[in-house]
Amino acid sequence: MGCRGEAGKRGLIRIVRRAEGGAMVDSTGRATGRGAYLHDDPACIELARKRRALDRALRTTIQPELWSELVK
């Protein structure tokens, strides 16, 4: 998402907006609500964080804790 990497070559992480604000990793792939995908790649995750791509896609403010979780 927002990067120039080729989709499909790497794994994708699904992120969904939480009702209470912010977002979470949807590890089951079945959570309801607005969702977005990120490549499971530290460079892509960092790019999305810097560009606020997820914030825009999910129309929320991504909490710092989620980014910490994503990059570990």
Ligand SMILES: [Zn+2]
């Ligand atoms: Zn990517």
